[in-house]
Amino acid sequence: MIDEPLIQDLRQGVAVITGATGTLGRELAAELARLHFDLVLMGRDPHALGQLAEWLRDQGARTATSLAWNLADSTGLADAVRQTAGERPISLLAHCAGADHGSSDATSLQRDLSINLHAPALLADMALQDMQKTRSGQIILLSSNMALLGEARGSGYSRGKAGLERVARTMISDNREPDIHVLVVVPGLIDSPLFRAGLARRPAWQRHFLKPRQTAAALARCIVEEGLGRSGLMVMDPRHRVVRWMAGILPR
Ligand SMILES: NC(=O)c1ccc[n+]([C@@H]2O[C@H](COP(=O)([O-])OP(=O)(O)OC[C@H]3O[C@@H](n4cnc5c(N)ncnc54)[C@H](OP(=O)(O)O)[C@@H]3O)[C@@H](O)[C@H]2O)c1
Numbered sequence: 001m002i003d004e005p006l007i008q009d010l011r012q013g014v015a016v017i018t019g020a021t022g023t024l025g026r027e028l029a030a031e032l033a034r035l036h037f038d039l040v041l042m043g044r045d046p047h048a049l050g051q052l053a054e055w056l057r058d059q060g061a062r063t064a065t066s067l068a069w070n071l072a073d074s075t076g077l078a079d080a081v082r083q084t085a086g087e088r089p090i091s092l093l094a095h096c097a098g099a100d101h102g103s104s105d106a107t108s109l110q111r112d113l114s115i116n117l118h119a120p121a122l123l124a125d126m127a128l129q130d131m132q133k134t135r136s137g138q139i140i141l142l143s144s145n146m147a148l149l150g151e152a153r154g155s156g157y158s159r160g161k162a163g164l165e166r167v168a169r170t171m172i173s174d175n176r177e178p179d180i181h182v183l184v185v186v187p188g189l190i191d192s193p194l195f196r197a198g199l200a201r202r203p204a205w206q207r208h209f210l211k212p213r214q215t216a217a218a219l220a221r222c223i224v225e226e227g228l229g230r231s232g233l234m235v236m237d238p239r240h241r242v243v244r245w246m247a248g249i250l251p252r
Contacts, residue, residue, distance in 0.1 A: 010091045026052065029056055035224070042069055046066070072111045089134050100157035116159075135179060136180060165184050191212045
């Protein structure tokens with residue numbers, strides 16, 4: 001159920017969404033548009049962002065402004081977001097971008113660590129500073145079971161997601177404001193370019209149970225209805241909750 005007082009509170013500032021042109025990001029942006037948020041949409045393709053912004057205004061967004069940015073480079077990122085937000089505080093950050101190039105050479109590793117860890121950590125710090133001034137807000141960081149399972153070669157995806165979960169954990173334990181929430185979402189499997197590329201590169205995955213069960217739209221709806229106003233870890237696929245639980249008790 002939508003928590004109306006909470007939504008009203010979150011609408012005091014802007015909602016920044018990374019990966020807004022992606023599968024889950026787009027659906028989450030649409031949910032927030034229907035709740036009449038002011039949106040800052042991030043992705044890499046200015047044309048796709050422009051079209052998305054127009055569609056989201058039709059869906060009900062109060063405003064929808066786009067910022068084309070490659071998260072592999074964080075230089076100037078905070079200033080660009082600040083400028084796009086137009087001095088309004090960030091009241092909601094949803095980090096939905098993700099990159100998994102799957103190679104472990106130094107360049108790939110650094111690029112994926114930037115996209116999956118350094119850039120979102122910088123944005124989360126920035127959002128938290130705004131939220132501490134207004135004493136309310138919601139940070140949503142998309143993670144993955146790869147944060148837990150890792151890979152022998154140690155990709156920037158699994159390491160980045162693992163790091164991001166620790167960043168969130170620290171934010172949660174340091175936070176003293178009851179109306180600031182930091183949520184890590186492990187979304188389960190959804191059919192998307194990122195999912196398909198990961199599957200193609202890892203033949204072993206194809207033999208297991210790795211079939212998307214939910215649509216991105218259903219997951220986005222669930223994040224808005226059950227995730228807003230919450231801090232901690234939200235593991236959306238019950239099978240993955242078992243994996244998380246087992247990883248906590250099994251020696252490595
Ligand atoms: N799909 C799954 O089964 C699954 C499972 C676990 C976790 N997740 C997580 O869920 C989130 C959403 O993933 P998805 O399935 O919706 O994937 P997706 O449709 O492939 O979207 C990925 C998004 O990341 C953005 N992105 C990639 N590299 C970027 C870069 N260098 N700079 C800026 N943006 C970049 C893409 O931007 P462009 O639109 O510009 O390409 C795109 O919007 C990700 O954080 C992912 O790790 C997904």
